[in-house]
Amino acid sequence: MSAPDRGRWLAPLLVCHDCGLPQVQTALPGPGLVRCRRCGAVLRRVAPGSVHRAVHLNLAALVLFAVANVHPFLDFTFEGRGQVVLLASGVVRLWQEGMPLLSGIVLAASLLFPLAKMLATLWALGPFLLGLRVVGQARALRLADALRAWAMLDVFLLAVIVAWVKLADIAVLHPGVGLWAFAAALLLATAADASLDHHDLWQRLAPQATLARLDPGTGPLLGCPACDQVVVLRRGLSRARCPRCGHAVHPPRAEAIARGWALLLTAFAFYVPANLLPVMTVTTLGRGEPSTILGGVALLVEHGMYPVAAIVFTASVLVPLFKFLALGFLLVTAQRGTEAWRRERTLLYRIVEFVGRWSMVDVFVVALLVALVDMGALATIEAGTGITAFAATVIATMVASASFDPRLIWNRPR
Ligand SMILES: [Zn+2]
Ligand SMILES: [Zn+2]
Numbered sequence: 456m457s458a459p460d461r462g463r464w465l466a467p468l469l470v471c472h473d474c475g476l477p478q479v480q481t482a483l484p485g486p487g488l489v490r491c492r493r494c495g496a497v498l499r500r501v502a503p504g505s506v507h508r509a510v511h512l513n514l515a516a517l518v519l520f521a522v523a524n525v526h527p528f529l530d531f532t533f534e535g536r537g538q539v540v541l542l543a544s545g546v547v548r549l550w551q552e553g554m555p556l557l558s559g560i561v562l563a564a565s566l567l568f569p570l571a572k573m574l575a576t577l578w579a580l581g582p583f584l585l586g587l588r589v590v591g592q593a594r595a596l597r598l599a600d601a602l603r604a605w606a607m608l609d610v611f612l613l614a615v616i617v618a619w620v621k622l623a624d625i626a627v628l629h630p631g632v633g634l635w636a637f638a639a640a641l642l643l644a645t646a647a648d649a650s651l652d653h654h655d656l657w658q659r660l661a662p663q664a665t666l667a668r669l670d671p672g673t674g675p676l677l678g679c680p681a682c683d684q685v686v687v688l689r690r691g692l693s694r695a696r697c698p699r700c701g702h703a704v705h706p707p708r709a710e711a712i713a714r715g716w717a718l719l720l721t722a723f724a725f726y727v728p729a730n731l732l733p734v735m736t737v738t739t740l741g742r743g744e745p746s747t748i749l750g751g752v753a754l755l756v757e758h759g760m761y762p763v764a765a766i767v768f769t770a771s772v773l774v775p776l777f778k779f780l781a782l783g784f785l786l787v788t789a790q791r792g793t794e795a796w797r798r799e800r801t802l803l804y805r806i807v808e809f810v811g812r813w814s815m816v817d818v819f820v821v822a823l824l825v826a827l828v829d830m831g832a833l834a835t836i837e838a839g840t841g842i843t844a845f846a847a848t849v850i851a852t853m854v855a856s857a858s859f860d861p862r863l864i865w866n867r868p869r
Pocket of ligand 1: 471472473474475476491492493494495496
């Protein structure tokens with residue numbers, strides 16, 4: 456990799472999505488990662504045969520996901536009474552309890568988004584196997600990418616484990632065919648994602664539009680955030696449209712910082728009631744006991760369930776706090792144009808991006824407990840308003856970190 460030489464750059468160019476540095480892509484000897492020479496971001500994953508693999512893995516995942524939805528997910532026995540729940544039972548129960556918002560969030564993250572992502576990936580890649588081109592392939596690929604953070608099968612599976620351990624003391628649980636199929640679908644879909652060569656996919660869909668030779672009056676080089684097409688921003692313009700996929704392309708902007716602060720404050724506004732209001736109420740033999748997030752953790756510690764207490768405390772308390780502090784720090788330093796620790800701050804941004812969705816685990820745990828413990832007068836668990844506020848916190852911080860432009864760490868906003 457070397458910096459593009461103005462006036463002579465017909466070699467394929469890549470622009471780093473994290474720091475905005477344009478660089479010439481040298482040919483790779485074989486499979487591997489192409490990294491940005493300034494910030495270390497993965498610019499490209501070269502993986503021959505990844506299209507075939509991704510189609511087959513996604514097809515298998517889709518079939519298993521269908522099995523997971525129609526077969527019993529968990530079998531729960533309490534005081535001699537049995538209860539079988541399906542994957543979507545929590546969604547239905549939350550709806551019946553008059554919590555349509557929470558029900559919708561769980562439905563989207565654990566069912567609709569994963570399903571849409573698998574279908575979109577198949578729509579985008581499947582035709583290549585048959586040597587065909589069909590309408591909407593590029594759009595489907597963009598959709599599958601956009602859904603990646605929001606399709607939360609992995610977080611849901613962690614929630615199953617947490618709910619299981621929470622109930623293990625008082626009830627007997629057995630995994631159903633649905634749960635095994637769910638875990639297998641998750642493994643296959645993850646394996647398909649991990650090996651995709653996006654650069655190659657976009658080249659197949661539409662080869663990079665060639666750029667004219669640069670003249671001294673040309674504006675900055677920008678990378679399309681969706682397809683990596685390199686775009687020249689003409690002098691005097693504040694944005695351009697990607698000629699390959701139609702996505703908006705613009706240099707780092709000061710508005711992004713203001714929007715980041717607004718989202719962060721929104722998230723914090725939800726975080727306060729999320730911690731003060733009960734997330735669920737456990738009623739046994741007519742006696743109800745509401746509990747908050749921290750109360751739930753304390754109860755787990757009391758019962759000696761330390762590993763699960765640590766998981767819930769990390770996902771529900773530490774991760775949101777870490778995100779507030781980290782995003783606040785990134786926004787302040789970007790606003791001031793701080794030049795120190797640029798690589799470290801970029802790494803911090805990547806960590807925030809990665810951990811954010813895992814906070815959703817407590818929301819899924821409540822949905823599962825509500826579905827499982829529905830024994831009338833014997834025992835019931837109802838969701839509390841606190842958990843809806845908590846889900847809103849997680850979503851707002853996820854949107855805040857997704858809308859943070861890491862190029863602001865390396866360049867002053869325009
Ligand atoms: Zn970079
Ligand atoms: Zn594009």
